Amino acid sequence: MRMMSLASGSSGNCIYIGSESTHILVDAGISGKRIEQGLNEAGLTGRDLAGVLVTHEHNDHIRGLGVLARKYGLPIYGTAGTIREIGRIRQLGAFPEGIFREIAPDRDFGIGDLLVQPFSIDHDAADPVAYRVKCGNRQVAVATDMGHYDEYIISHLLDLDAALIEANHDVRMLEAGPYPYPLKKRILGDRGHLSNENSGRLISRILNDRIRHIFLGHLSAQNNYPELAYETVRLEIDESDTPYRADNFSISVARRDRISELITV
Ligand SMILES: [Zn+2]
Ligand SMILES: [Zn+2]
Secondary structure (H helix, E strand, O other), X not given: OEEEEEEOOOOOOEEEEEOOOOEEEEOOOOOHHHHHHHHHHOOOOHHHEEEEEOOOOOHHHHOOHHHHHHHHOOOEEEEHHHHHHHXXXXXXXXXXXXXXEEEOOOOOEEEOOEEEEEEEOOOOOOOOEEEEEEEOOEEEEEEOOOOOXXXXXXXXXXXXXXXEEEOOEOHHHHHHOOOOHHHHHHHHOOOOOOEHHHHHHXXXXXXXXXXXXXXXXXXXXXXXXXXXXXXXXXXXXXXXXXXXXXHHOEEEEOOOOOOOOOEEX
């Protein structure tokens, strides 16, 4: 399997996951043009895509969805709540008839040779999910926009070969920063976003012998720095009681404005 972040952050999210024969995106929160450019880096075009998995209806996850749907007629997968909310967003334009495929948390489905496992996350959207994707004995996951994590979420992130996990903000930067109080409260709340510290703690819980790569994603532009997220997560892993250490596998920060490396597991 291969995985690459085309963009990740509060300003736009789009993650490529693929096998030899099936290629999909998790979210389409950047322009159609940037998606096309990103796919080209992996030797693909939009025509090679078999579908888009949407996590939730926030703009940073769906901005490019209308363009992509009209250009390629791709199936769009989302929960009933997500599809309903997307239908209400006029700026996305009209979607081709019958393009949406309703999915539900913990109900697995196939796209080509990929098995997709959606699972619920707590976030201030209608019915948000994260996705785990399997092909043969390989599996990767994308889990962002989570106010917190619990044993249910951990159980869906075990035995992975690679993952993109949210490291949204540094709590002190957020608290001292310019955001209005209600927004700070929202981000820090149970249905907000995962801090660097909590990201490191979650990652410590899901480490295993096979994991090769972890992307830190969905960084806030205002309340985080890539270096700070990277160092904080590593420190949390090294201070945790997991037998693994941060230098046992590779960690990189998926950036807002550029394509990540294309990893193969
Ligand atoms: Zn969101
Ligand atoms: Zn988001």
